[in-house]
Amino acid sequence: MRLGLVIDLDVCVGCHACAIACKEWNASGTIGPLSDYQPYGAEPSGVWFNRIRHFEMDEYPNNKTINFPMSCMHCEDADCVTVCPTGASYKRAEDGIVLIDQNKCMGCNYCSWACPYGARELDRSSGTMKKCTLCIDRIYDEKLPVEERQPSCVLTCPAHARMFGDFDDPDSAVSRVVRERGGYPLMPELNYNPTNTYLPPRRKPVIEIETKPKGGLKESIKQFANRLVRR
Amino acid sequence: MHPAFSVIFFTVASGAGFGLFSLLFITDVFKLGGGFSREQLVIGGIVAMALIVFGLLSSTFHLANPKNAWRAVSRFRTSWLSREGVFAIVFMPLALVYLASIWFEAPAWLRDTVGFMTAVLAWVTVFSTGMIYACLKTIRQWNTPLVPANYLALGYASGSLLLLAGAVLAGLQTLPFIAMAALIVSIAAVLKAIYYFWIRSPGLTPTMNTATGLTRAKLKLLDTGHTHGTFLTQEFGFQLAREKASLLKVVVFGLGFAVPGLMLVWVFNEQGGQGAAIVAALAGIAGAAVERWLFFAEARHVVNLYHGAQRC
Numbered sequence: 001m002r003l004g005l006v007i008d009l010d011v012c013v014g015c016h017a018c019a020i021a022c023k024e025w026n027a028s029g030t031i032g033p034l035s036d037y038q039p040y041g042a043e044p045s046g047v048w049f050n051r052i053r054h055f056e057m058d059e060y061p062n063n064k065t066i067n068f069p070m071s072c073m074h075c076e077d078a079d080c081v082t083v084c085p086t087g088a089s090y091k092r093a094e095d096g097i098v099l100i101d102q103n104k105c106m107g108c109n110y111c112s113w114a115c116p117y118g119a120r121e122l123d124r125s126s127g128t129m130k131k132c133t134l135c136i137d138r139i140y141d142e143k144l145p146v147e148e149r150q151p152s153c154v155l156t157c158p159a160h161a162r163m164f165g166d167f168d169d170p171d172s173a174v175s176r177v178v179r180e181r182g183g184y185p186l187m188p189e190l191n192y193n194p195t196n197t198y199l200p201p202r203r204k205p206v207i208e209i210e211t212k213p214k215g216g217l218k219e220s221i222k223q224f225a226n227r228l229v230r231r
Numbered sequence: 232m233h234p235a236f237s238v239i240f241f242t243v244a245s246g247a248g249f250g251l252f253s254l255l256f257i258t259d260v261f262k263l264g265g266g267f268s269r270e271q272l273v274i275g276g277i278v279a280m281a282l283i284v285f286g287l288l289s290s291t292f293h294l295a296n297p298k299n300a301w302r303a304v305s306r307f308r309t310s311w312l313s314r315e316g317v318f319a320i321v322f323m324p325l326a327l328v329y330l331a332s333i334w335f336e337a338p339a340w341l342r343d344t345v346g347f348m349t350a351v352l353a354w355v356t357v358f359s360t361g362m363i364y365a366c367l368k369t370i371r372q373w374n375t376p377l378v379p380a381n382y383l384a385l386g387y388a389s390g391s392l393l394l395l396a397g398a399v400l401a402g403l404q405t406l407p408f409i410a411m412a413a414l415i416v417s418i419a420a421v422l423k424a425i426y427y428f429w430i431r432s433p434g435l436t437p438t439m440n441t442a443t444g445l446t447r448a449k450l451k452l453l454d455t456g457h458t459h460g461t462f463l464t465q466e467f468g469f470q471l472a473r474e475k476a477s478l479l480k481v482v483v484f485g486l487g488f489a490v491p492g493l494m495l496v497w498v499f500n501e502q503g504g505q506g507a508a509i510v511a512a513l514a515g516i517a518g519a520a521v522e523r524w525l526f527f528a529e530a531r532h533v534v535n536l537y538h539g540a541q542r543c
Contacts, residue, residue, distance in 0.1 A: 107295025
């Protein structure tokens with residue numbers, strides 16, 4: 001099994017609901033609590049597993065806003081695991097989920113240096129590194145109804161921009177949608193082979209924008225008349 | 232990258248210590264400058280080991296959770312940080328055996344064998360320290376073989392200057408020590424110059440486009456999505472102004488290589504040899520510290536691509 005997420009950049013509306021749901025669930029989850037520093041102060045900061053950035057692609061009039069959620073990619077070749085000197089970082093053989101053993105981490109930051117995606121954040125209160133667990137305590141919880149055995153971010157996404165599933169199964173919904181929509185990994189040139197996959201924004205017809213009225217004598221008279229007559 | 236003082240102190244001090252210890256062995260084997268006495272060799276060895284131990288202790292100050300530091304040797308097979316720790320720990324008893332064999336005048340074969348193993352282990356340890364940084368694909372300024380080469384060159388340059396100061400204080404014939412220090416400091420200067428030349432251009436690195444996979448048009452960051460700095464901006468957001476970096480490079484070459492070089496000439500001409508040798512050692516180590524600060528400050532992590540950098 002190779003569990004991970006598909007994120008549809010065409011659909012994401014950038015509402016940050018996934019980040020909030022992630023924080024809410026994981027603050028009391030296996031790896032929590034997730035510290036906040038000065039939550040009501042002038043400089044609020046804290047530990048988050050899921051962050052959403054906003055980009056603008058191309059220039060006016062072809063520009064498009066892309067909302068870009070990012071969490072742990074659960075890479076196949078995860079350097080964060082190999083560089084860890086204490087063995088606190090590990091990748092589960094059975095489902096490919098990358099986790100941190102909070103009892104072993106010494107807070108050296110080395111894994112965060114090795115991660116190109118910024119998926120790992122040091123919790124200054126506990127002195128340990130924390131990261132997305134793919135909600136391991138939800139997806140395997142047999143007390144939950146089957147349809148709720150999914151990561152919090154996926155369940156909460158109001159736009160359904162996120163999907164969760166097994167990438168090793170060619171017939172799973174995530175594998176199918178990646179095939180059909182040309183899903184891609186981030187920074188493939190670093191060879192980390194991330195599991196999480198992004199679906200590109202679809203191309204939309206360019207909306208023509210007229211900066212000047214079409215020429216011609218009739219049009220000019222109409223414009224002139226429009227200016228004269230007060231409605 | 233955020234330059235942590237404890238890590239800078241650690242790499243400079245332990246680098247100098249390992250360098251000094253290795254060169255002390257060479258001095259002992261070839262009896263350079265007439266050869267140190269038994270006591271002088273042991274004192275030199277203890278100074279080197281003190282530098283290494285204080286360096287290693289300092290490195291634990293940058294850990295957020297030092298109570299688990301003892302686990303840091305458990306991933307020898309994959310992690311260079313673990314390897315560095317293991318080699319440093321194995322070095323200690325061997326170094327003590329070597330010093331003991333000098334003190335108790337053990338047979339030459341034993342003394343030389345243990346000394347050689349200690350010297351090699353010192354080299355391997357400094358190499359591993361460099362590889363901690365060089366193995367990271369996420370930071371182009373570090374991901375080059377020049378990084379362990381520089382760590383070794385600067386460690387041995389600092390060590391050779393300390394050894395020269397020791398030789399002058401012990402009243403040995405200084406010429407071989409001057410020659411050795413001059414050679415190693417020049418090699419370190421040349422390697423550092425190549426390194427600075429190498430990292431000047433970005434080369435083939437990830438860009439904002441490959442980082443997001445949105446390669447069909449130019450991209451710009453609209454919003455980072457957080458209201459204040461995060462761990463990521465604090466750890467990786469440190470960006471040094473270009474003109475400041477150039478100035479610091481001048482300081483590195485002036486303090487780290489030119490001043491020691493001039494002092495070597497001074498010692499050679501016997502114009503207040505002791506003072507000059509001590510100035511050379513201190514300037515060399517201070518230069519190495521500035522170099523190390525810049526090494527961290529200039530490194531740009533690819534995560535900055537998600538915070539608005541077009542390329543890293």
